Amino acid sequence: MRLILMGPPGAGKGTQAKVIAGRLGVPAISTGDIFRANVSQQTPLGVEAKRYMDAGEYVPDTITNGMVRDRIAEDDARQGFLLDGYPRTVAQVEELDAMLTEQSASIDAVVVLTVDQDEIVQRLLKRAETEGRADDTEDVIRHRQDVYTEQTAPLIEVYAARGVLTEVDGMGAVEEVTARVFTALEATGAAAG
Ligand code: AP5
Numbered sequence: 337m338r339l340i341l342m343g344p345p346g347a348g349k350g351t352q353a354k355v356i357a358g359r360l361g362v363p364a365i366s367t368g369d370i371f372r373a374n375v376s377q378q379t380p381l382g383v384e385a386k387r388y389m390d391a392g393e394y395v396p397d398t399i400t401n402g403m404v405r406d407r408i409a410e411d412d413a414r415q416g417f418l419l420d421g422y423p424r425t426v427a428q429v430e431e432l433d434a435m436l437t438e439q440s441a442s443i444d445a446v447v448v449l450t451v452d453q454d455e456i457v458q459r460l461l462k463r464a465e466t467e468g469r470a471d472d473t474e475d476v477i478r479h480r481q482d483v484y485t486e487q488t489a490p491l492i493e494v495y496a497a498r499g500v501l502t503e504v505d506g507m508g509a510v511e512e513v514t515a516r517v518f519t520a521l522e523a524t525g526a527a528a529g
Contacts, residue, residue, distance in 0.1 A: 337360050337362055337416040337418075337444055337445075337526065337527065338362075338416050338417060338419075338436070338441060338442065338443050338444050339356070339360070339362075339416075339417070339418045339419070339443070339444060339445050339446070339447065339521075339526070340418075340419045340422075340423070340443055340445075340446040340447070340495070341353050341356070341418060341419065341420045341421075341447050341449070342446060342447065342448045342449070342488070342491065342492070343448055343449035343450065343451065343506060344451065344456060344480075344481055344484045344485075344488075345456065345460065345477065345480040345481060345484060346451065346455075346456035346457070346459045346460045346463075346477075347449040347450070347451045347456065347506050348449055348451065348459075348506050348510070348513060349366075349420045349421060349449060350366055350368070350369070350420055350421075351510055352449065352506075352510070352513060352514060352517060353366060353418050353420035355510075355514050356418060356514065356517055356518075357417075357418040359518075360416070360418065360527065361416075362413070362415070362416040362417050362418055363412050363413055363417050363418070364417075364418045364420055365404070365407050365408065365413065365417050365418065365419050365420065365422070366420040366421055367395075367400060367403065367404065367419075367420075367421045367422045367424075368389075368420070368421045369420075370403060370407070371385045371389060371395060372389075375389070381399060381403070384399060385399065386470075389470070389471055390470045390471060390476070391471075391476065391479070392471050392476040392477075392479035392480040392483060393479075393483065394424060394425065394483060394487065397425065397427050397428060397431065400422070400428065401428065401431045404419075404422050404431075404432070404435070405431075405435050408435060408439075409439075414439075419432075423491065424484075424487060424488045424491070425487050425488065425491075426490065426491065426494065429491060429494055443495075443500055444500065444526045445500050445501075445502060445521055445524055445526035445527075446495040446500050446501045446502070447502055447503075447504055447517055447520065447521070448492055448501065448502070448503045448504065449504055449505075449506035449513070450503055450504070450505055450506055450507075451506040451507055452507065453481070455507060456477075456481070457474075457477060460472050460477045461474070461477070500524075502520045502521070502523070502524055504516045504517050504520050
């Protein structure tokens with residue numbers, strides 16, 4: 337099973353990715369988490385990525401694509417994976433297509449979580465209080481939403497045209513959202529009931 341989880345910042349991608357991937361027995365691969373691990377370890381990649389992340393901008397494809405290419409080539413991802421936060425641009429879609437072609441693999445489903453704008457802002461401001469993520473300030477949250485709308489939302493059309501897209505209501509309790517995702521995956525035939 338090769339899945340992509342999409343949705344605006346705060347939609348619950350990271351939260352759902354861990355649960356869904358656990359149930360499917362595949363690794364959850366979050367580009368945001370990999371970048372944050374590099375930032376906290378102050379690796380050269382982390383130092384470079386931090387400039388963009390703190391401003392709510394996307395890290396350049398030259399850095400991001402190579403990182404994903406290496407990660408999905410690891411043994412635990414050979415039989416499947418759940419991508420959280422990648423691809424985010426049309427150029428990243430093309431790059432992922434090329435990586436999958438090399439592996440004679442393809443994406444089974446793309447799940448888009450939809451959440452009201454007000455709820456998103458509430459979730460991220462709450463996280464700002466508890467975790468203090470550098471990109472969870474009100475201005476940067478707003479900018480991240482704009483970047484998503486401009487650069488990532490167009491991917492919904494791309495995957496819809498391929499017949500692999502399914503939209504899931506991301507409002508409500510975490511467990512309710514997870515249940516909706518599995519119902520949607522079962523309906524598309526991507527996951528067994
Ligand atoms: P990333 O870490 O992916 O950030 P994001 O997309 O802005 O997403 P968030 O982590 O804010 O939200 P989420 O949808 O994962 O929701 P979460 O589950 O955390 O990326 C960070 C940065 O890295 C980017 O801005 C960019 O700079 C860079 N980057 C990453 N990928 C890149 C790429 N492909 N190309 C270029 N640059 C890239 O939930 C949010 C909060 O809500 C949490 O506190 C959670 O506990 C809470 N919550 C979750 N679900 C619920 C629920 N159902 N009810 C109530 N609260 C909930």
